[in-house]
Amino acid sequence: MQAVEGIHHYFRRAARIMDVGERIETLLATPLREVKVQVSIELDTGEIRTFHGYRIQHDNSRGPMKGGLRYHPSITQEECATLASLMTWKTAVVNLPYGGAKGGIAVDTTQLSMKEVERLTRKYVDQVQDIIGPTRDIAAPDVNTNPQVMAWIMDQYSRYHGHSPAVVTGKPPELYGTRGRDSAAGRGLLYITREILRDTGLPMKGTRFAIQGFGNVGSHTAQLLWQDGGVVVAVSDVYGGVYNPQGLDIPGLFEHVKRAGTVTGFGGGQACSHEEVIASDCDVLIPAALSQALTRANAPHVRARLVIEAANGPTEPEADEILEKRGVLVVPDILANAGGVTVSYYEWVQNLQHLSWEEERVNAELERTMKEAYDRVAQLARTRKVPLRTAAYILAIGRVGKATVLRGI
């Protein structure tokens, strides 16, 4: 089953338990707007190259639409639409006054120079500037985009509409970005991990984590869990993985990645494959790369007691079922990785109010928001006797559905 269908499956399962009816189900599942644009740039060689860009706006009943921008060769309009819907449910789970959106460009940025990525980003903004905006749709980083890309988005949009820092979040702190956004998704995941470990009776100290993906989310997650007493036994990136049953030296690994650009070849552990990371002997598995990491083929081999979804859509429904039957508890993406968009919200609030918060305040607000969301989801899971994922969707669909009805269809 495709990632796209998988996420719709989770939505439909919860909507049917709630008995929202077929018409409301269709309304909530259908994006408000899907935009596909041509993004043509001149390469450094003078050659013209054309890429496809997307921005999908899923729902705005609870506020302006919000979601990241992904640069990846395999991104499609359908995948963007699914990820946009995931943003609607995620912002609702953490009760932010936002809807959901997602965008992307089908491009392999490893083949482009920085100047070319800048031209690509600015051209994309030229093509979507009339449908985004601080009160309409606010972009943010996702796979292969970063604070520099966000700065170009802000600059290009401002050329059309005047100074507009609030059109995008995840900007560099020197240019209206908030303190704490870079590590926010990992930090939010840390707060959720503390809660779930407490509920399952595992202490943080000594608990063994395996993390797939060592980008923004995966690397901050590894560092924060390690600082909190966790033992990170395996990590991987696109080139492969590294494993040490005694725990990887995380500061040493960071040094290595800075030099080598990959976790592979790190001397503090043994090389392992992607699948060996998934099946590694650990207590908690954290997929923090792309969707569909956990499939019906590898789910039977997962040895962790807990899966905490840092990536969006990493677990196929068949894998989800297998994990549930095997008693592996899954903390869903729309709760576990919501720290990123939560701190994006704080950045937007600061931009609108011309304020700059201290990092302590950002982290304290994030902790409160994540704990509150966890409590609501865990309580719903207990009372409804459903998995955490279904409970999170029930909470989100309830909030979005109510806002939709109150506003009037």
Ligand SMILES: NC(=O)C1=CN([C@@H]2O[C@H](COP(=O)(O)OP(=O)(O)OC[C@H]3O[C@@H](n4cnc5c(N)ncnc54)[C@H](OP(=O)(O)O)[C@@H]3O)[C@@H](O)[C@H]2O)C=CC1
């Ligand atoms: N950035 C954010 O604020 C948020 C991101 N997310 C989600 O988290 C996930 C990761 O995003 P982010 O960290 O921002 O992205 P990055 O681009 O920063 O990092 C992605 C990481 O995944 C690795 N990777 C890619 N393919 C594979 C693979 N097949 N096996 C193992 N590792 C792989 C990459 O390796 P390499 O470096 O070698 O290319 C890189 O380490 C995505 O699903 C994203 O949607 C969710 C919430 C917020």
Ligand SMILES: O=C(O)CCC(=O)C(=O)O
């Ligand atoms: O920070 C944001 O606005 C959204 C981040 C994102 O794309 C995500 O949570 O998947």
